[in-house]
Amino acid sequence: xxxxxxxxxxxxxxxxxxxxxxxxxxDALRAAVRRPGRLDRALWRELGAAGFFALRLPEADGGVGLxxxxxxxxxxxxxxxxxxxxxxxxxxxxxxxxxxxxxxVVVAAAGGGGTVEWLAEADVVRGxxxxxxxxRSVDPLTPLHRLPRGSGSAAADERAAARVPGPYxxxxxxxxxxxxxxxxxxxxxxxxxxxxxxxxxxxxxxxxFGRPIGAFQAVQHLCAGMLVRVEVARVAVYAAAVTAxxxxxxxxxxxxxxxxxxxxxxxxxxxGGMGFTWEAEVHLHLKRAWVRTHRTGGATESEEMxxxxxxxxxx
Amino acid sequence: xxxTYTPEEEDFRARLREWLGKxxxxxxxxxxxxxxxGRRAYDLGWxxxxxxxxxxxxHWDASPTVRLIFLEETExxxxxxxxxxxxxxxxxxxxxxxxxxxxxRERWLPPILRGEEAWCQGFxxxxxxxxxxxxxxRARRDGDHYLVSGSKIWTSHAEAADWCELLVRTDxxxxxxxxxxxxxxxxxxxxVTVRPLxxxxxSAEFAExxxxxxxxxxxxxxGEENDGWRVTMVTLSFERGTAFVGExxxxxxxxxxxxxxxxxxxxxxxxxxRRRLGRLNADFLALWRLTQWNVSEAQATGxxxxxxxxxxxxxxxxxxxxxxxxxxDVLGPDALDLGRPWTLDRLSSLSYTIAAGTSQIQRNxxxxxxxxxxxxx
Numbered sequence: 001x002x003x004x005x006x007x008x009x010x011x012x013x014x015x016x017x018x019x020x021x022x023x024x025x026x027d028a029l030r031a032a033v034r035r036p037g038r039l040d041r042a043l044w045r046e047l048g049a050a051g052f053f054a055l056r057l058p059e060a061d062g063g064v065g066l067x068x069x070x071x072x073x074x075x076x077x078x079x080x081x082x083x084x085x086x087x088x089x090x091x092x093x094x095x096x097x098x099x100x101x102x103x104x105v106v107v108a109a110a111g112g113g114g115t116v117e118w119l120a121e122a123d124v125v126r127g128x129x130x131x132x133x134x135x136r137s138v139d140p141l142t143p144l145h146r147l148p149r150g151s152g153s154a155a156a157d158e159r160a161a162a163r164v165p166g167p168y169x170x171x172x173x174x175x176x177x178x179x180x181x182x183x184x185x186x187x188x189x190x191x192x193x194x195x196x197x198x199x200x201x202x203x204x205x206x207x208x209f210g211r212p213i214g215a216f217q218a219v220q221h222l223c224a225g226m227l228v229r230v231e232v233a234r235v236a237v238y239a240a241a242v243t244a245x246x247x248x249x250x251x252x253x254x255x256x257x258x259x260x261x262x263x264x265x266x267x268x269x270x271x272g273g274m275g276f277t278w279e280a281e282v283h284l285h286l287k288r289a290w291v292r293t294h295r296t297g298g299a300t301e302s303e304e305m306x307x308x309x310x311x312x313x314x315x
Numbered sequence: 316x317x318x319t320y321t322p323e324e325e326d327f328r329a330r331l332r333e334w335l336g337k338x339x340x341x342x343x344x345x346x347x348x349x350x351x352x353g354r355r356a357y358d359l360g361w362x363x364x365x366x367x368x369x370x371x372x373x374h375w376d377a378s379p380t381v382r383l384i385f386l387e388e389t390e391x392x393x394x395x396x397x398x399x400x401x402x403x404x405x406x407x408x409x410x411x412x413x414x415x416x417x418x419x420r421e422r423w424l425p426p427i428l429r430g431e432e433a434w435c436q437g438f439x440x441x442x443x444x445x446x447x448x449x450x451x452x453r454a455r456r457d458g459d460h461y462l463v464s465g466s467k468i469w470t471s472h473a474e475a476a477d478w479c480e481l482l483v484r485t486d487x488x489x490x491x492x493x494x495x496x497x498x499x500x501x502x503x504x505x506x507v508t509v510r511p512l513x514x515x516x517x518s519a520e521f522a523e524x525x526x527x528x529x530x531x532x533x534x535x536x537x538g539e540e541n542d543g544w545r546v547t548m549v550t551l552s553f554e555r556g557t558a559f560v561g562e563x564x565x566x567x568x569x570x571x572x573x574x575x576x577x578x579x580x581x582x583x584x585x586x587x588x589r590r591r592l593g594r595l596n597a598d599f600l601a602l603w604r605l606t607q608w609n610v611s612e613a614q615a616t617g618x619x620x621x622x623x624x625x626x627x628x629x630x631x632x633x634x635x636x637x638x639x640x641x642x643x644d645v646l647g648p649d650a651l652d653l654g655r656p657w658t659l660d661r662l663s664s665l666s667y668t669i670a671a672g673t674s675q676i677q678r679n680x681x682x683x684x685x686x687x688x689x690x691x692x
Contacts, residue, residue: 001318001319002317003608004615200688203688214682215689217679221675224679225678227626228630231605232602233601236597238316243318247600251601252601254594255598255601300590302597303593303594304593306592306597307574307589310570310574310593311571311574311583
């Protein structure tokens with residue numbers, strides 16, 4: 001058992017982190033916030049060229065030929081950097097929608113959860129977005145459409161999935177529905193990692209009452225709680241990437257949602273009044289984390305699946 | 316990144332499972348929780364059985380992964396827990412193995428492995444709980460002996476132990492963490508008085524130990540005089556690293572039992588309860604993955620488990636309490652029946668956020684040693 005990142009996996013993670021640090025730094029993030037709803041097509045193609053979308057597509061089909069663990073690491077970095085765009089929908093469309101793999105085409109998905117992200121900017125929409133109504137999205141970096149009532153249920157997800165062009169099961173053998181839930185969890189994990197870092201950085205440097213606030217136990221314990229949730233979510237996400245077991249995926253999703261949402265809230269609290277301002281990055285993490293919790297395979301579905309697994313005797 | 320075991324490890328698992336299937340039905344009935352002589356005999360007997368079958372030293376000599384498999388399989392099969400051998404096998408033994416002289420290793424290690432001698436832990440004091448470094452039990456040199464005076468508390472298995480791993484202050488003028496020495500004290504030495512303490516669960520699970528000029532040979536000192544703090548840190552990292560493997564397996568089993576109970580008594584129809592059990596399943600699944608991650612890391616680095624154990628202990632101790640609170644919801648009024656094992660487990664789970672460093676202390680450790688925040692007050 002070598003349940004640790006391999007050298008190649010570390011290199012891949014570092015490579016994605018460097019690419020995003022170079023192409024989507026703090027200034028780019030602010031610029032994106034200033035023009036909401038607009039996708040940076042040049043960056044999209046660059047992500048495509050780097051293999052972000054084609055990561056799990058077999059080499060024979062022009063892909064990178066890697067697996068779910070590698071995709072999880074890439075999506076963790078995207079979440080960490082708050083990278084905007086329908087990353088998941090385009091990644092899942094690689095191999096099924098021409099142009100998705102190389103980033104020349106932007107794909108949105110009306111999969112589940114009742115909303116569609118980036119519908120207006122997409123070149124191709126998978127699933128049925130008929131009657132979708134634009135929302136004033138809480139997240140300035142994720143434009144949202146609301147699907148008609150009833151179409152966000154689990155049953156509707158199945159129907160929508162059945163209408164998706166291309167194979168329901170990707171060439172890697174992992175169902176798209178399961179991969180969608182896990183890669184969402186990976187993004188949540190990355191966001192939780194980042195808010196923990198931001199909180200700790202701030203607590204180390206911000207002085208009140210003549211010393212860094214990180215010397216106060218009340219602040220220390222907030223930060224410790226954040227790290228515990230991050231590390232628990234991390235192993236759950238990585239293990240689910242290795243096994244691709246739906247029960248592992250559901251657990252990963254629950255724990256990553258918790259780590260991202262509570263982590264962003266605690267980070268905001270550590271930042272005090274500054275955290276409540278638009279200038280601080282914290283609110284963007286919280287809002288995006290909220291958006292992700294509404295994607296398919298969220299809390300209720302995951303908890304019910306994990307409960308069922310208990311009496312099935314398999315866990 | 317993988318979660319598969321080597322053929323050798325799988326072979327070990329299969330042989331162990333087969334042996335457990337043969338030997339467990341032949342074991343005598345477990346003694347009652349208050350019967351310390353009976354518990355001692357039972358636990359030491361189990362250790363002897365392990366010794367005869369070649370499994371006695373799995374905590375010491377096996378790779379971390381094999382140790383993980385051993386703990387997983389014995390718990391799944393319902394084998395006896397280490398019990399009265401806990402301190403000897405998981406604390407004192409590893410400490411003596413790492414820090415003792417050849418003569419000390421020869422004197423103390425084989426009897427632990429053969430199930431002949433049990434150990435207890437004399438670390439905590441009435442005025443030094445999680446603040447271990449403020450301990451005050453004194454030891455003054457008198458020829459080739461130390462004379463030890465003071466008192467210890469929360470000492471599990473004290474009535475049943477032959478030896479006590481004892482922390483004493485040998486230099487009261489030294490800084491808090493200096494001036495401490497690690498001694499092996501015979502529990503039958505003159506001047507040792509044991510007073511059992513009744514816990515909120517009703518049983519005498521641990522004791523106060525009073526020490527009145529107890530003579531301990533200088534030869535029983537492990538490590539240098541006044542170097543006991545460092546020796547102790549070696550011990551504590553073992554405690555926080557792998558001590559809970561079997562318990563996570565046990566909690567996952569209990570969770571399955573709870574779900575089946577809820578199915579049969581109708582509580583399963585309550586979506587809130589169902590979802591709560593589902594969430595607990597996620598927690599214990601992740602705690603098992605965290606265990607595998609930590610073991611895999613220990614195997615890769617060859618080192619003892621690090622401060623990451625604090626992350627595990629924090630989440631685990633709270634999850635365990637939530638598990639038995641959920642059990643009470645499943646049971647309804649039966650949760651008030653002390654005859655139900657889940658009721659006793661619920662009571663004893665209250666110790667988990669206190670024992671072996673409170674959750675508050677663990678958060679300090681995470682904040683200062685992992686996240687690098689400035690030292691707090």
